[in-house]
Amino acid sequence: MRNLAFIFLLIIVSVNAQKKQIGVYKADNGVTYKLKDKITLNVGSDTDGTFNYVTMPLVSGDDKRGGRHLANSLFKIIGIEKYSGKKRTGVNIVAKKGLGLIHVDIINAIRTCEVTPCTQTSSTSPVVINESDKYDKLKKLKDLYDDGVINKDEYEAEKQKILASEK
Numbered sequence: 001m002r003n004l005a006f007i008f009l010l011i012i013v014s015v016n017a018q019k020k021q022i023g024v025y026k027a028d029n030g031v032t033y034k035l036k037d038k039i040t041l042n043v044g045s046d047t048d049g050t051f052n053y054v055t056m057p058l059v060s061g062d063d064k065r066g067g068r069h070l071a072n073s074l075f076k077i078i079g080i081e082k083y084s085g086k087k088r089t090g091v092n093i094v095a096k097k098g099l100g101l102i103h104v105d106i107i108n109a110i111r112t113c114e115v116t117p118c119t120q121t122s123s124t125s126p127v128v129i130n131e132s133d134k135y136d137k138l139k140k141l142k143d144l145y146d147d148g149v150i151n152k153d154e155y156e157a158e159k160q161k162i163l164a165s166e167k
Helices: 002-016 106-111 131-146 152-164
Strands: 020-022 024-026 032-034 038-041 074-084 089-097 100-105
Touching (some): 131 152
8 A cells, every 4th residue: 555655656746747846935825835844724615624725636536625634734845836727827835744645726725715824814804694604604613523623612612603693
């Protein structure tokens, strides 16, 4: 199994070598990302908590998006690459934690708060929660607690915020 992971890593490195490698990237969130620095994931921006802009290239199957188990994880940056194509341009950060490898579309990950710090601010516009939104948020919060992403104190505090926002 380790040999297979190593072969995949070599393939990814050889494919990524064709992209323009850069050693430093100054992002919109004010952070300058460099090789060997750490990058902190926040939570996935999809409704079920999965990541839209953090992918796991060694995962088999069609959906390589990072699962919600990656929330609040710290990864070491091992590559920064600029890419440019007909449809998309951007900056991809390659990072690892143990044998786990991720790719982060850093511009979009910052925009959607999948990494911290991000560029969204909670005070820019008031949040209006209708009944179904409130219950959806409570369910998602409970899922995070059940999955061990947040502890009991965090769960209770966030639950009270959601319930208080109804008033």
